[in-house]
Amino acid sequence: MSKLLSPVMLGSTTFKNRIVISPMCQYSAIDGFANDWHLVHLGARAVGGAGLIMQEATAVSPEGRISYGDLGLWKDEQIAKLKTIVDFLHLQGAKVGIQLAHAGRKASCEKPWEGGHQIAPDSENGWKTIGPSAIPYKENDRAPIVLDQKDINRIIQNFVDTAQRALQIGYDVLEIHAAHGYLLHQFLSPLSNERTDEYGGSFENRIRLTLEIVEAVQKVWGDKTLFVRISATDWVDGAWSIDDSVSLSKILKQKGVHLIDTSSGGNVLVPIPAKPNYQVPFAAQIKEEAQIPTGTVGLINTPKQAEEILENEQADLIFIARESLRNPNFPLYAATILEDQIDWPSQYQRAIPTHGEWK
Ligand SMILES: Cc1cc2nc3c(=O)[nH]c(=O)nc-3n(C[C@H](O)[C@H](O)[C@H](O)COP(=O)(O)O)c2cc1C
Numbered sequence: 001m002s003k004l005l006s007p008v009m010l011g012s013t014t015f016k017n018r019i020v021i022s023p024m025c026q027y028s029a030i031d032g033f034a035n036d037w038h039l040v041h042l043g044a045r046a047v048g049g050a051g052l053i054m055q056e057a058t059a060v061s062p063e064g065r066i067s068y069g070d071l072g073l074w075k076d077e078q079i080a081k082l083k084t085i086v087d088f089l090h091l092q093g094a095k096v097g098i099q100l101a102h103a104g105r106k107a108s109c110e111k112p113w114e115g116g117h118q119i120a121p122d123s124e125n126g127w128k129t130i131g132p133s134a135i136p137y138k139e140n141d142r143a144p145i146v147l148d149q150k151d152i153n154r155i156i157q158n159f160v161d162t163a164q165r166a167l168q169i170g171y172d173v174l175e176i177h178a179a180h181g182y183l184l185h186q187f188l189s190p191l192s193n194e195r196t197d198e199y200g201g202s203f204e205n206r207i208r209l210t211l212e213i214v215e216a217v218q219k220v221w222g223d224k225t226l227f228v229r230i231s232a233t234d235w236v237d238g239a240w241s242i243d244d245s246v247s248l249s250k251i252l253k254q255k256g257v258h259l260i261d262t263s264s265g266g267n268v269l270v271p272i273p274a275k276p277n278y279q280v281p282f283a284a285q286i287k288e289e290a291q292i293p294t295g296t297v298g299l300i301n302t303p304k305q306a307e308e309i310l311e312n313e314q315a316d317l318i319f320i321a322r323e324s325l326r327n328p329n330f331p332l333y334a335a336t337i338l339e340d341q342i343d344w345p346s347q348y349q350r351a352i353p354t355h356g357e358w359k
Contacts, residue, residue, distance in 0.1 A: 002338040003310035004303060004318065005331070007051075010293055011225030011258035013172045015051035015095050015317075017342070018310060019331045022297050022321035023054040023099040023175070023229075025070060027111040032059060032072025034081040042085055045324055046092035047345050049331030052317070053094050055082075057101035057177055060158040064102035064183070067109045068125040073098070073162045083169045090170070092345065097173030098166045099229065100159055100217075104183030105131035105144035105192070118142065131186050132193040132200065138269050152199065152209065155183070156216050163217045167224075175227040176213060180266030184210045185231055188248070189240040189267045207248050214255055227295070228252055229261035232282035235270050242282055249290035260286050261295040261319065274299060277309070284314035295319050303334035333358055 005017045021042075028037040042053050059065040059072040072078055089096045103109075107129045108119050118141045119126030130151065131144030147155070159176070166174055178184035186192040187209045193200050199208050214228065230248065234240040249260045262283040265272045272278075276299045283296035297319035300306050306318040324330050335342035336358045344352050353359070 002307050002334075002340045004307045004338060005335050005340045005342055008316060010316070011173075012223065013095055013225040016093055017049070017051040017331060018317050019050050019306070019334065020052040020054055020097075020295060020317050020319045021045045021050045021324050022319035023056045023177075024321055024325070025056045025066065027067050027069035027113075029069055029071045032062065032065070032070065032074060032078055034071055034078070034085060038071065038081075039085045039088065043088050043092070044328040046089040046094040047348075048324070048327075048329040049335070049342055049344075050094055050324070051331070052097055052173060053089055054097040054099055054173070054175060054319070055171075057099050057103075057182075058162070060100055060102055060162040061155070063107055063127050063130065064104075064155075064158070065107060066103045066182075067111050069111050073100075073165050074158065076165065079165055079169055086170050093343065095172040096170075097175055097227070098171045099175040099177050100162055100166070101177035102155060102158070102183040103129075104186045105129050105135070105137050105141070106181055131183070132195055135192055135194065137181065137192075137267075149197075156209075156212055159213045160216045160220055164220045167220060173225045173227060174217065174221050175229055175261060176210070176217065177229050178210050179229040179231040179261075179263045181231070181268070182266075184213065185240075185267050188230075188244070189234050191234060191236065191239045191268050203244060203247065207251070210248070211251065211255065214252065214257060218256065223256060225258050226256065227259045227261050228257050229263060231264045231266055232262050232279065232286070233264050234267050235265050235272055236268060240267070242285055245282065246286055246289045249286045249292050253290055253292040257292070259293045259295055259317065260290070261297070261317075262286055262315070263297055276301065276305060280309055280314050284312075287313070287315060293317070297321065303330075303337040306334065307338060
């Protein structure tokens with residue numbers, strides 16, 4: 001049996017295989033509400049056999065959205081449609097995760113296919129952005145409003161309230177988004193955090209908000225399965241580094257986090273040497289040195305590539321993003337390529353390859 005298609009338990013959840021559909025914003029919500037696009041998009045990938053479907057970055061408050069098309073779960077009215085979706089994914093045998101997010105200074109943007117530029121706060125679909133320090137993300141972006149302690153307390157409460165709704169909906173996994181230059185990463189990195197209070201300066205101070213959110217969320221989420229997505233490096237010398245990530249992961253492990261979903265970059269515009277498996281060494285180092293399960297992501301496009309990472313014990317879960325857009329049935333495909341067993345949906349059984357298809 002391949003490792004990729006064998007079950008694994010993390011926290012309180014057993015996944016039927018180790019393929020995760022990585023969170024992918026669809027920019028298709030209105031006022032944060034999910035709709036049939038999300039049902040079909042996520043549903044197709046559950047039908048395709050993934051062990052875990054991680055729902056896209058879901059905002060804990062309206063101003064925490066990257067764009068006006070982001071999903072949100074900041075009010076009770078947003079629960080019903082998400083519950084319909086989660087129930088459907090469960091019927092396909094998938095576990096379901098929700099990624100809780102706040103975009104901080106990278107909020108208030110156009111949808112990528114409309115250019116992705118930041119929208120002025122006084123225009124339609126724009127709002128004021130917030131962040132640890134008054135440093136814009138990039139040229140032509142505006143400097144965020146600096147958060148004070150009251151604002152920070154409010155944001156922590158937003159995460160808690162959203163986690164409470166996620167619990168009510170029935171998600172199996174909650175993932176705190178602390179990667180890709182969004183609010184928590186903005187606090188972690190000295191490139192975006194120049195605060196002089198207890199949230200800035202030292203490593204201990206810069207990780208404080210992430211830890212406070214993890215602890216606060218655990219008060220409602222209990223010991224259910226909890227992941228944190230981090231950017232393992234800023235790809236800038238002297239900034240947030242893989243060593244910082246290992247140190248943070250050790251602390252998160254002590255706090256009861258079950259997996260570090262290991263990505264990279266996104267906080268400043270610098271070239272990233274992306275190629276197949278380019279982020280795998282980060283997941284491997286965190287797994288080895290912090291002794292915590294890791295997920296790896298980034299240009300993992302073939303079943304053999306994914307299987308090799310698991311065989312080499314470099315990570316515990318394989319997150320697939322763009323390849324799963326090209327092929328929503330990637331897990332069914334992987335089972336064929338790796339000559340392994342997987343349950344096909346009854347409705348699709350006449351398509352199970354018997355004549356060398358997919359080989
Ligand atoms: C359309 C799209 C939307 C994305 N949205 C998110 C998101 O909501 N949260 C997140 O952490 N990463 C997001 N990502 C990053 C992916 O989860 C993944 O880390 C990245 O695409 C690299 O994996 P890949 O090479 O398999 O695509 C997104 C990527 C794509 C292509």
